[in-house]
Amino acid sequence: MKPLRMSNEGPRVRSRLGWLGTVSATVLMGLSQPAVAAGSWVAQVQGVRVTMAEREVRSAPLLAPAAVPGDATLAEVSWRYRLPPGEAVRAWLCQVDACTALSGERGSTRAFSGGRVHDPLHFRFALRPGHKRMVQVQGLQLIAHYR
Template identity: 45%
Template sequence: MLCAVGAALGATAAGSWVANAPGVPVPVSARAVRSAELLPPPGAAVDGRRVASVHWQYALPPSARAHAWLCQAEHCVVLGGARGTSTAFAGAAAGSGFHFRFAAAPGAPGGARASRMQVIVNYQ
């Protein structure tokens, strides 16, 4: 009986994974640049699991004016700030990677660099 209860609990157990990406230069033009793919670490138990929420963070220099998105494949969400949480990816495969996209705001000076990109993916 206890084995059956443990197996049932394991089937619905929640978890999370964390990934970081190296910095990327934000182009001067309105053309977007894509970060490296943020993937679950090897051995993460994500098979058959679904995203519940995603926490993100990134850093830009204080003077930088840029637009930012968090994407899974081609499904992108506009980020309202350098850190936050979204349920927009809820139900998506937890083992699929994410990436950031950045584009300079019109008229923004060049030379900005996005750094310290991180996602924490919570799944069930």
């Protein structure tokens, strides 16, 4: 058996490695625990009957579930709704007083990026100018991605 060699550097090496290990562990724990976890939620509301070009009709509010962290912010919102074949309406997605025009029956937007996730969203619809026949809009749905 060989005798153990004692080095006078042992405690200093262990001390440096201990400090370095502590710093490394602290940094890694900080990186693995973001302030708010990213996620998404889906909401659906009942359809609406659009009857006028001059007056917008609002959908019921689309709300984030209570399980979504209170300090989360919106990143992107995707929407979808259905119109009868051959029909068209003017459409907007709104949060509080901010609205963005929708390009069609489905799509996504970053217009609400940074907005509070628990501020309700809603759809708004109006007939196109000159259109006189009522249009039933159905399948109102959105997917909100947050961070």
